[in-house]
Amino acid sequence: MSAAQTETMAMGKAINAALADSLEEDPSIILSGEDIGQLGGVFRVTDGLQDRFGKDRVLDSPLAESAIVGTAVGMTYAGLRPVVEIQFDGFIYPAFDQIVAQVAKLQYRTGGLHRMPITIRVPFGGHIGSVEHHSESPEAYFAHTAGLRVVTASSSQEAYSTLRAAIKSDDPVLFFEPKAKYWSKGEVDRTVVRDLETAAVLQSGRDVTLATYGPTVELAMGAAAAAADEGIEIEVIDLRSISPLDVDTVAASVRRTGRLVVAHESQAECGIGSELITSICETAFTSLEAAPERVTGYDIPYPPAAWEGEFLPGVDRLLDAVDRTLGRKNSRDFMRGGAAA
Amino acid sequence: MSITTSTTEQLADEFDSPARLLTAEGVRVRHEILDEHVADLDLQQLADLYTDMVLVRRFDTEAFSLTRQGELALWPPLLGQEAAQVGSARALEDRDWSFGSYREHALPILRGVDIDRWLKVWKTTSNTAWDPHEHNIGLNQIIIGAQTLHAVGYAMGAQFKQDDSCSIAYFGDGATTEGDVSEAMVFASTYNAPVVFFCQNNGYAISEPTSVQAKHVLARRASGFDIPAYRVDGNDILAVLAATRLAMHRARTGHGPSFIEAVTYRMGPHTTTDDPSRYRENDEVESWKERDPLLRVERFLESEGFNVEQLRADAKTNADALAKQLRAGAIAIQPDPAEQMFDNVYSSPHARIERQRAEYKAFAASYEKAAS
Numbered sequence: 001m002s003a004a005q006t007e008t009m010a011m012g013k014a015i016n017a018a019l020a021d022s023l024e025e026d027p028s029i030i031l032s033g034e035d036i037g038q039l040g041g042v043f044r045v046t047d048g049l050q051d052r053f054g055k056d057r058v059l060d061s062p063l064a065e066s067a068i069v070g071t072a073v074g075m076t077y078a079g080l081r082p083v084v085e086i087q088f089d090g091f092i093y094p095a096f097d098q099i100v101a102q103v104a105k106l107q108y109r110t111g112g113l114h115r116m117p118i119t120i121r122v123p124f125g126g127h128i129g130s131v132e133h134h135s136e137s138p139e140a141y142f143a144h145t146a147g148l149r150v151v152t153a154s155s156s157q158e159a160y161s162t163l164r165a166a167i168k169s170d171d172p173v174l175f176f177e178p179k180a181k182y183w184s185k186g187e188v189d190r191t192v193v194r195d196l197e198t199a200a201v202l203q204s205g206r207d208v209t210l211a212t213y214g215p216t217v218e219l220a221m222g223a224a225a226a227a228a229d230e231g232i233e234i235e236v237i238d239l240r241s242i243s244p245l246d247v248d249t250v251a252a253s254v255r256r257t258g259r260l261v262v263a264h265e266s267q268a269e270c271g272i273g274s275e276l277i278t279s280i281c282e283t284a285f286t287s288l289e290a291a292p293e294r295v296t297g298y299d300i301p302y303p304p305a306a307w308e309g310e311f312l313p314g315v316d317r318l319l320d321a322v323d324r325t326l327g328r329k330n331s332r333d334f335m336r337g338g339a340a341a
Numbered sequence: 342m343s344i345t346t347s348t349t350e351q352l353a354d355e356f357d358s359p360a361r362l363l364t365a366e367g368v369r370v371r372h373e374i375l376d377e378h379v380a381d382l383d384l385q386q387l388a389d390l391y392t393d394m395v396l397v398r399r400f401d402t403e404a405f406s407l408t409r410q411g412e413l414a415l416w417p418p419l420l421g422q423e424a425a426q427v428g429s430a431r432a433l434e435d436r437d438w439s440f441g442s443y444r445e446h447a448l449p450i451l452r453g454v455d456i457d458r459w460l461k462v463w464k465t466t467s468n469t470a471w472d473p474h475e476h477n478i479g480l481n482q483i484i485i486g487a488q489t490l491h492a493v494g495y496a497m498g499a500q501f502k503q504d505d506s507c508s509i510a511y512f513g514d515g516a517t518t519e520g521d522v523s524e525a526m527v528f529a530s531t532y533n534a535p536v537v538f539f540c541q542n543n544g545y546a547i548s549e550p551t552s553v554q555a556k557h558v559l560a561r562r563a564s565g566f567d568i569p570a571y572r573v574d575g576n577d578i579l580a581v582l583a584a585t586r587l588a589m590h591r592a593r594t595g596h597g598p599s600f601i602e603a604v605t606y607r608m609g610p611h612t613t614t615d616d617p618s619r620y621r622e623n624d625e626v627e628s629w630k631e632r633d634p635l636l637r638v639e640r641f642l643e644s645e646g647f648n649v650e651q652l653r654a655d656a657k658t659n660a661d662a663l664a665k666q667l668r669a670g671a672i673a674i675q676p677d678p679a680e681q682m683f684d685n686v687y688s689s690p691h692a693r694i695e696r697q698r699a700e701y702k703a704f705a706a707s708y709e710k711a712a713s
Contacts, residue, residue, distance in 0.1 A: 056501055059532075066490065066520060067525060070491060074498065075494045108685050111467070171688050171689075
């Protein structure tokens with residue numbers, strides 16, 4: 001094999017490349033979703049794929065999310081490997097029954113006699129200033145369901161390699177694409193192979209572990225850079241897989257740092273942070289030197305987007321949580337009547 | 342071949358009374374469109390269909406009894422729907438896939454699934470009734486209407502692969518109101534998918550009569566999706582066979598989906614836990630006994646001079662043997678080790694599940710040790 005070559009691609013282009021390379025490689029792969037053909041998707045992520053691979057492999061589906069997923073289930077019986085797109089995070093709920101009661105359970109129901117090689121692509125998350133139902137983070141609903149794999153990506157490289165792995169998997173995979181990052185450029189080496197269950201330590205640090213995924217990873221890196229200016233070392237972990245969570249990698253980090261902050265855009269209650277912190281308490285409790293902290297969207301419906309900057313985790317809120325784990329002055333000091341001393 | 346689908350007038354005529362080839366009295370009546378689809382059928386072949394129905398009925402009643410006797414956990418009886426299920430099943434090629442609901446017992450019997458394995462589902466020791474790929478039957482679905490999308494997806498896939506197989510979606514009157522069924526018809530129509538929507542209108546969705554689901558005949562729903570529809574007497578195996586053959590032929594020759602409403606009646610309860618006396622009169626049930634799907638075939642064969650006495654005796658011998666096998670199999674089922682509940686959630690071992698399996702085994706072992 002020749003030396004690996006990298007290309008600079010926006011994340012949306014990297015996803016497009018992963019879809020194109022998959023379609024090229026495996027004739028049993030078929031794409032289905034609303035507006036993904038002629039238009040190339042509302043984010044143009046599937047741009048050009050219908051022209052290149054034909055209308056029978058890149059389907060402009062009717063507007064019916066349950067049917068997009070349900071017909072994909074049927075296609076697997078005919079030996080196909082469907083990759084479907086749900087146009088926006090907040091539009092996935094009509095397909096919830098097919099995903100949770102069928103896609104997730106059919107391998108179990110058939111005792112492994114039938115596989116479910118379906119990839120469900122879902123643009124998710126905020127920071128795009130849009131109206132209701134266009135900025136949600138519903139990943140925890142699916143992480144709660146046995147039989148599904150739930151993954152996301154934080155960069156063009158991760159998006160390319162993880163989507164390739166998702167499409168190759170015989171398990172059903174929900175691939176959550178951080179839509180605010182679609183236009184962020186990065187280097188992509190198409191020979192890089194990813195699995196669907198390990199986290200990555202993006203930056204080492206000895207003071208606090210900051211674990212997050214998808215759109216919040218870049219903020220975590222920003223927080224780490226800012227903290228470094230004050231002499232605080234943050235170890236940044238990109239979880240990559242939301243289900244299963246790579247608890248081992250996070251626990252190993254916490255054993256070094258003694259402190260943990262988990263961040264995500266979705267709400268706190270019964271969220272990924274709750275699960276990860278519980279798992280760390282179960283496995284690395286004696287290493288903890290401070291209570292683990294969460295930085296999440298508040299437990300309210302996604303607010304009008306003019307407020308999303310306050311609702312979503314930002315660098316300052318991440319640093320505030322880091323300060324809490326370190327016992328430094330922080331925003332909570334202002335909660336007990338009056339300003340901090 | 343002409344197909345009555347093009348105009349509303351024709352649909353209205355067709356739907357006023359269900360199409361029929363064999364009356365309840367056992368009289369063969371002519372039908373302009375359906376006749377040619379059973380023209381090849383001789384008396385012996387009709388007798389074979391009768392034998393199939395006897396077999397299916399015996400299986401069903403035996404499973405029902407076993408449930409009442411505590412040997413199975415639950416059973417949804419098909420009693421009364423033998424013609425609808427056998428007639429449609431016999432119109433399929435082996436390569437055609439079927440996606441049905443929990444009451445569809447006939448096709449698995451006719452395609453020879455392993456009964457002992459199947460019954461584990463109804464004894465709650467397994468979820469896996471059969472290997473879908475061995476018999477080309479998706480596992481019977483409990484979520485109402487969900488399987489219609491799978492049937493359409495299969496048909497889209499078969500069309501894409503040009504492999505000449507079609508699919509049939511079995512569902513009931515209650516399912517016609519589910520969103521998935523409407524979505525399935527949209528996809529089938531716009532992709533011209535080779536699929537047959539086979540609706541058994543058995544009068545009730547548990548306790549709710551069909552009138553709760555629709556103010557019109559169910560077959561009329563299909564016209565909104567531009568899907569040709571047939572409404573047949575579901576207790577007339579000849580009409581069901583003919584209509585399903587017609588619909589499968591359309592699918593196989595590139596004419597896309599069809600919808601069949603087989604008007605039948607659920608003679609028994611919804612399941613063994615149901616009490617129909619709370620929502621329907623006995624007179625109604627009695628009136629359907631005279632429209633029994635087996636009786637009319639006997640009457641017709643008799644009028645044709647066929648030795649029905651012998652047929653009945655032979656069919657009973659076959660059916661009794663099946664019932665005996667069923668009973669022995671059901672009683673013998675024992676649960677497998679509970680550790681197997683962790684198997685096959687994913688296609689390969691999964692760290693979290695394997696950890697819980699280990700925790701479960703340790704707990705079970707410690708409990709046994711403490712108890713001994």
